[in-house]
Amino acid sequence: MRIDFTKMHGLGNDFVVLDARERPLPPVDAPLAAALADRHTGIGCDQLILLEPSRAGDFRMRIFNADGSEVEACGNATRAIGLLHGRPAAIETRGGIVRSTPAESGISVEMGKPRFDWEAIPLGYAMDTHAMPVAWEELVNPIAVNVGNPHVIFFVPDPYAIDMARIGPMIETDALFPARINVNVAGVTARDAITLRVWERGAGLTRACGTGACATAVGAIKRGLVDRRVTVTLPGGPLVIEWRDDDEIVMTGPATEAFRGSFEAADYGIAV
Numbered sequence: 693m694r695i696d697f698t699k700m701h702g703l704g705n706d707f708v709v710l711d712a713r714e715r716p717l718p719p720v721d722a723p724l725a726a727a728l729a730d731r732h733t734g735i736g737c738d739q740l741i742l743l744e745p746s747r748a749g750d751f752r753m754r755i756f757n758a759d760g761s762e763v764e765a766c767g768n769a770t771r772a773i774g775l776l777h778g779r780p781a782a783i784e785t786r787g788g789i790v791r792s793t794p795a796e797s798g799i800s801v802e803m804g805k806p807r808f809d810w811e812a813i814p815l816g817y818a819m820d821t822h823a824m825p826v827a828w829e830e831l832v833n834p835i836a837v838n839v840g841n842p843h844v845i846f847f848v849p850d851p852y853a854i855d856m857a858r859i860g861p862m863i864e865t866d867a868l869f870p871a872r873i874n875v876n877v878a879g880v881t882a883r884d885a886i887t888l889r890v891w892e893r894g895a896g897l898t899r900a901c902g903t904g905a906c907a908t909a910v911g912a913i914k915r916g917l918v919d920r921r922v923t924v925t926l927p928g929g930p931l932v933i934e935w936r937d938d939d940e941i942v943m944t945g946p947a948t949e950a951f952r953g954s955f956e957a958a959d960y961g962i963a964v
């Protein structure tokens with residue numbers, strides 16, 4: 693049995709998309725997701741996206757990191773799936789319903805409302821999440837926010853001076869974060885501009901992270917560093933993030949289909 697996939701990306705954060713909305717597929721579990729995501733022995737991606745029918749929205753989007761872990765939210769994948777769908781969609785995720793709409797400059801997504809309480813991040817114990825009294829080497833006093841998935845944000849003079857490949861995994865797996873965490877290092881360059889790099893939970897350094905851009909913009913607004921509409925520039929390019937007065941975070945940016953293909957189920961140990 694051959695299984696079709698679509699390879700997509702948002703600013704270079706790349707996805708293998710399996711579409712089970714119309715026709716059921718064999719179950720996807722963590723080992724299968726990790727095998728398909730492997731860049732040497734599989735198709736290769738930062739996240740595997742599985743689309744399924746939903747009662748709560750137009751369809752459900754399940755998100756697996758490259759290490760196989762299933763997670764709640766993915767901003768760039770939501771834009772990619774919005775592009776694939778071709779019209780406005782209410783998309784059910786583990787993090788809640790998100791709404792994508794085609795826009796002049798790509799796809800806009802209503803990502804939901806941020807949460808700042810320590811249990812919602814989640815943290816391992818009670819702490820002020822707006823100015824956390826913690827440090828990892830030169831990374832100090834972060835802010836933590838959950839935008840569907842958990843993020844910690846450090847504001848630094850130059851994000852490109854931080855050795856993220858070394859310090860990112862240390863923070864991601866610190867006991868303070870029982871569900872692990874996405875690690876953002878951000879530099880504010882103007883009232884409407886932020887430079888950002890992200891060490892993603894379960895995927896490592898990616899070219900872009902949509903939820904990271906949302907969390908960082910919200911964190912910078914909370915600290916009074918930027919205005920409520922800001923361009924966040926990642927290694928892969930810019931996203932525009934607005935934190936509206938009704939508390940909703942709106943992300944706008946590009947999404948791209950790279951190619952379509954198929955694989956033999958048996959090659960990945962899928963019994964049919």
Ligand SMILES: N[C@@H](CCC[C@H](N)C(=O)O)C(=O)O
Pocket residue numbers: 705738739755757763764765766767768769841842874892893894895898900901902903904
């Ligand atoms: N690349 C994504 C985030 C994917 C999930 C994340 N690694 C997590 O574990 O929460 C994005 O664009 O938001």
